[in-house]
Amino acid sequence: MRLDTALWRAIAVYRVAALLYAAGSMAVYTDxxxxxxxxxxxxxxxxxxxxLAAFLYADPRRRGWPLLLTDLALTAAAVLSSRAVxxxxxxxEGDPTVSVSWAAAPVIAWAVHRGWVGGASAAVVIGAAAxxxxxDPGQATVNSVVLLLLVGTVVGYVVxxxxxxxxxxxxxxxxxxxxxxxxxLSRSVHDGVLQALALVSRRSTxxxxxxxxxxxxxxxxxxxxxxxxxxxxxEADLRPLLPSGADLHLAAPATPVLLPAxxxxxxxxxxxxxxxxxxxxGGGSAWLLVxxxxxxxTVTVRDDGPGIAPGRLAQAAADGRLGVAQSIRGRVQDxxxxxxxxxxxGQGTEVELRVPR
Amino acid sequence: MSLDEPARGNPELRVVVADDHPIWxxxxxxDLAAAGLVVVGVAGDGEKAVRVCRATAPDxxxxxxxxxxxxxxxxTRAVAGSxxxxxxxxxxxxxxxxxxxxxGATGYLVKSASAAELVDAVRRTAAGDAVFTxxxxxxxxxxxxxxxxxxxAPKLTPRETEVLRLVAKGLTARQVAExxxxxxxxxxxHVQNTLxxxxxxxxxxxxxxxxxxxxxx
Numbered sequence: 403m404r405l406d407t408a409l410w411r412a413i414a415v416y417r418v419a420a421l422l423y424a425a426g427s428m429a430v431y432t433d434x435x436x437x438x439x440x441x442x443x444x445x446x447x448x449x450x451x452x453x454l455a456a457f458l459y460a461d462p463r464r465r466g467w468p469l470l471l472t473d474l475a476l477t478a479a480a481v482l483s484s485r486a487v488x489x490x491x492x493x494x495e496g497d498p499t500v501s502v503s504w505a506a507a508p509v510i511a512w513a514v515h516r517g518w519v520g521g522a523s524a525a526v527v528i529g530a531a532a533x534x535x536x537x538d539p540g541q542a543t544v545n546s547v548v549l550l551l552l553v554g555t556v557v558g559y560v561v562x563x564x565x566x567x568x569x570x571x572x573x574x575x576x577x578x579x580x581x582x583x584x585x586x587l588s589r590s591v592h593d594g595v596l597q598a599l600a601l602v603s604r605r606s607t608x609x610x611x612x613x614x615x616x617x618x619x620x621x622x623x624x625x626x627x628x629x630x631x632x633x634x635x636x637e638a639d640l641r642p643l644l645p646s647g648a649d650l651h652l653a654a655p656a657t658p659v660l661l662p663a664x665x666x667x668x669x670x671x672x673x674x675x676x677x678x679x680x681x682x683x684g685g686g687s688a689w690l691l692v693x694x695x696x697x698x699x700t701v702t703v704r705d706d707g708p709g710i711a712p713g714r715l716a717q718a719a720a721d722g723r724l725g726v727a728q729s730i731r732g733r734v735q736d737x738x739x740x741x742x743x744x745x746x747x748g749q750g751t752e753v754e755l756r757v758p759r
Numbered sequence: 760m761s762l763d764e765p766a767r768g769n770p771e772l773r774v775v776v777a778d779d780h781p782i783w784x785x786x787x788x789x790d791l792a793a794a795g796l797v798v799v800g801v802a803g804d805g806e807k808a809v810r811v812c813r814a815t816a817p818d819x820x821x822x823x824x825x826x827x828x829x830x831x832x833x834x835t836r837a838v839a840g841s842x843x844x845x846x847x848x849x850x851x852x853x854x855x856x857x858x859x860x861x862x863g864a865t866g867y868l869v870k871s872a873s874a875a876e877l878v879d880a881v882r883r884t885a886a887g888d889a890v891f892t893x894x895x896x897x898x899x900x901x902x903x904x905x906x907x908x909x910x911x912a913p914k915l916t917p918r919e920t921e922v923l924r925l926v927a928k929g930l931t932a933r934q935v936a937e938x939x940x941x942x943x944x945x946x947x948x949h950v951q952n953t954l955x956x957x958x959x960x961x962x963x964x965x966x967x968x969x970x971x972x973x974x975x976x
């Protein structure tokens with residue numbers, strides 16, 4: 403991740419800058435130290451860890467608990483070393499520690515790695531070390547502990563937000579690239595294969611070949627068109643779920659017919675069963691009408707069979723012709739809907755599935 | 760898949776074919792010429808389609824929906840006042856088909872329709888009939904329902920709804936007439952009314968939009 407690389411580099415830079423400040427601070431106070439030699443030795447140790455930390459944190463695989471804990475322990479030790487370096491009077495007067503602001507580095511590191519909880523925890527540890535170093539929590543110490551806590555929490559929180567934003571941005575870029583690719587593909591498919599398929603389906607004297615070409619043309623067209631409209635979470639557009647085929651004529655609204663996803667799937671399955679039934683009893687073609695009303699969605703399946711004369715529906719049911727319709731009825735009733743079978747002689751049979759919203 | 764049996768019309772019908780795919784365009788042109796229709800012009804893009812229509816004043820423009828330059832919908836909007844438009848579209852372009860109808864197209868045929876269906880559709884369009892497929896009926900029905908809550912939008916009469924539903928379920932005009940005990944002509948008129956109401960409303964909206972933006976007097 404590019405954001406993380408930048409963050410860890412920033413922490414390395416912070417360590418170097420804080421180290422320079424600590425060196426300057428030591429140069430000013432070195433005359434007042436009880437053990438100036440130890441002070442410079444601690445500073446040398448800090449310099450070594452600054453370099454080592456920059457190297458170790460650079461590799462994402464090494465950014466784990468061992469490194470984070472070592473970092474925290476070493477820094478806390480540097481803070482505590484002030485007790486040995488400074489004189490007791492100077493400590494009581496509130497002179498700066500040996501490590502000064504260099505001690506904040508692991509707090510930022512923890513915040514970047516573990517979010518605001520990590521940042522706050524590291525701040526508590528370093529803060530405790532500072533209090534122990536001073537002996538009693540004076541005003542200045544409390545101030546720096548609060549500042550550390552704020553730094554840990556705020557950095558951790560902001561980094562989490564930034565990561566989330568980076569992920570969203572990456573997703574958006576990917577989506578855009580996918581859309582552009584789809585556009586390119588769809589242009590070339592539209593200009594070539596689709597035209598050829600349409601021509602084949604139209605000119606072919608072989609009805610089977612013509613039907614196949616038309617079916618493939620439709621499928622390919624839907625594929626390159628892709629999901630044109632965003633569908634709310636948990637809902638689904640009924641239209642693409644419905645059965646298709648060269649012998650099936652679909653009449654539907656131009657806009658998505660939205661239903662709860664499970665309802666849409668069930669209704670589509672019931673429709674598929676009704677279409678199978680229509681294909682079996684009809685004259686070869688079937689029609690599918692989808693109606694999107696404010697209070698219900700209605701799907702009507704019609705075949706072009708001989709139809710059933712009025713008053714003979716009962717007879718047809720007895721013949722088992724409506725057996726499938728009965729099972730469709732069960733499915734739709736589970737959705738709180740109704741099924742109606744309408745037939746006019748010479749005009750085929752219609753099965754109307756109506757599911758309330 | 761047109762609504763009815765072939766219509767007998769003037770064999771000297773003048774047609775313009777607009778489609779950006781040369782192979783397809785040639786095929787359509789051949790089919791029309793073979794049936795005795797006169798193709799007075801062809802166009803490979805939207806702008807040219809409008810120019811050719813203005814220059815040749817054909818009876819019917821057979822127009823693809825997806826074209827470079829002006830789209831089929833824009834071409835329809837430009838010429839629908841003086842030329843009858845039959846839209847040819849592939850499946851999967853329902854929204855565009857609906858827009859073309861609102862722009863004034865009176866016929867719609869899928870590209871996979873046979874040569875005979877195409878010739879028949881052109882003849883019927885020229886005769887002033889709406890060339891209606893079940894698919895188009897479904898789209899028009901959906902559009903009226905979508906705008907049902909809008910008071911300014913046109914409404915279907917109960918009879919028109921009945922007719923559209925039957926057409927969408929694949930019944931021919933004759934079968935619809937039989938089922939509703941209406942004359943064949945009345946069914947045709949109902950179907951045509953549903954289209955012209957949409958187109959009229961669309962035109963009124965465009966004019967209102969233009970006036971609001973100060974584009975017209």
